[in-house]
Amino acid sequence: MRMVFRWFGAGNDSVSLAHIRQIPGVEGIVWALHDIPPGEVWPLSRIMEVKEQAEQHQFHIDVVESVNVHEDIKLGLPTRDRYIEAYKQTIKHLAKAGVKVICYNFMPVFDWVRTDLYKKLEDGSTALFYEKKVVDEMNPKGLVETIASNKTFTMPGWEPERLASLKTLFEAYEHVSTEDLWDHLHYFLQEVIPVAEACDIKMAIHPDDPPWPIFGLPRIVTNHDNIRRLLKLVDHPANGITLCSGALGADLNNQVPEMIREFADRIPFAHIRNIKRFDNGDFVETSHREQDGSIDIVSIVKAYHEVGFTGYVRPDHGRHIWDEQCRPGYGLYDRALGIMYLWGIWDSVQNGQRMHDLPSQITI
Ligand code: CS2
Ligand code: MN
Numbered sequence: 001m002r003m004v005f006r007w008f009g010a011g012n013d014s015v016s017l018a019h020i021r022q023i024p025g026v027e028g029i030v031w032a033l034h035d036i037p038p039g040e041v042w043p044l045s046r047i048m049e050v051k052e053q054a055e056q057h058q059f060h061i062d063v064v065e066s067v068n069v070h071e072d073i074k075l076g077l078p079t080r081d082r083y084i085e086a087y088k089q090t091i092k093h094l095a096k097a098g099v100k101v102i103c104y105n106f107m108p109v110f111d112w113v114r115t116d117l118y119k120k121l122e123d124g125s126t127a128l129f130y131e132k133k134v135v136d137e138m139n140p141k142g143l144v145e146t147i148a149s150n151k152t153f154t155m156p157g158w159e160p161e162r163l164a165s166l167k168t169l170f171e172a173y174e175h176v177s178t179e180d181l182w183d184h185l186h187y188f189l190q191e192v193i194p195v196a197e198a199c200d201i202k203m204a205i206h207p208d209d210p211p212w213p214i215f216g217l218p219r220i221v222t223n224h225d226n227i228r229r230l231l232k233l234v235d236h237p238a239n240g241i242t243l244c245s246g247a248l249g250a251d252l253n254n255q256v257p258e259m260i261r262e263f264a265d266r267i268p269f270a271h272i273r274n275i276k277r278f279d280n281g282d283f284v285e286t287s288h289r290e291q292d293g294s295i296d297i298v299s300i301v302k303a304y305h306e307v308g309f310t311g312y313v314r315p316d317h318g319r320h321i322w323d324e325q326c327r328p329g330y331g332l333y334d335r336a337l338g339i340m341y342l343w344g345i346w347d348s349v350q351n352g353q354r355m356h357d358l359p360s361q362i363t364i
Helices: 017-021 044-056 071-075 080-096 132-136 140-150 160-173 178-198 224-233 245-249 256-266 297-306 333-357
Strands: 002-006 026-031 060-065 101-104 116-120 126-130 202-205 239-244 269-272 275-277 283-285 312-315
Touching: 002 060, 002 333, 017 026, 017 044, 026 044, 026 312, 044 060, 044 080, 060 312, 071 080, 071 160, 071 178, 080 178, 140 160, 178 202, 178 224, 224 239, 224 256, 239 245, 239 256, 245 256, 245 269, 245 275, 256 297, 269 297, 297 333, 312 333
Parallel strands: 002 026, 002 312, 026 060, 060 101, 101 202, 202 239, 239 269, 269 312
Antiparallel strands: 116 126, 126 283, 275 283
8 A cells, every 4th residue: 555645735734744754654645726616727837836845855746635526517517518628637737747546526515524623532632523413403505594694603614605605506406316416427427537547547536425415415425336336337447436434434334345355446545544433323533543433444454455455545534632733634643643553554464474475494
């Protein structure tokens, strides 16, 4: 596995490249041009700037997370073709800079959803938390109006300045069924995968987080069967997944090690993190250590080793520890600890294998 670390860019991240450099075994940064709105072409000059910054610290920029998909593409509107053309152009620019993997997602309106970004854990740290009841009982359109009239901030993604577009988006999605969303993804993949293939880039869709429909909006990249369906939509190695153990693991029916074994050659990028699930459907993010949460991290790393995984891996969200002030989920310390845990498992499996391969006639 090739270890990489997410970095939000100069002036946009509390973590410096110099500090990331000191985490053992990290070879590249996972990056994006976060200020460019979905649907616009990423200029080559801006891409090259990031490449230079990374190279000053001996990092590569092989993995991008994310080139976001414009809502009109997910909605299947006639305007989508314009945005798909821009997407293709961005793929070509990224290829010129040597990028190998593009992570993206196909979640309507919201990316990952949590109800509390700073939930206190028993050890005094804080972490991202999802309270199922709160999300289930929300009436999205009513909520838009309530926030608009009270000017109160409720949850990430519901910022007052986003309200007008949220209202329009919710209305637009009223006409999009789950099957429609599949069709729109299919259309998008048929267009972009040949371009990615020609550019030697792998597209890697991130699963929906959480992996179930929320706020009445459809979500489709949620489980084993759906991932199998997605990979068949355009059955080509350039159509891959970002296998995220934390996103998928929120549903206890999802067996990540099994997915690794079945989809091995279609996983150019892996996110590994742990969460603790509660019986009522809530979950909280924990340290990466297996015993701290509900996800079988050791079996996951072993499965990657078993399939001879040579793709990119990053620790995913971490807790906020040691009073670090950082982007929610993206501090330095806990993710660095996570990396050391992942290397610990990987190296001991590797070492065990070496011991096993040694000739048995060692004599004293
Ligand atoms: C998240 C997402 O779980 C995660 O990795 O941080 O924001 C993720 O980057 C996107 O869904 C990928 O498109
Ligand atoms: Mn993830």
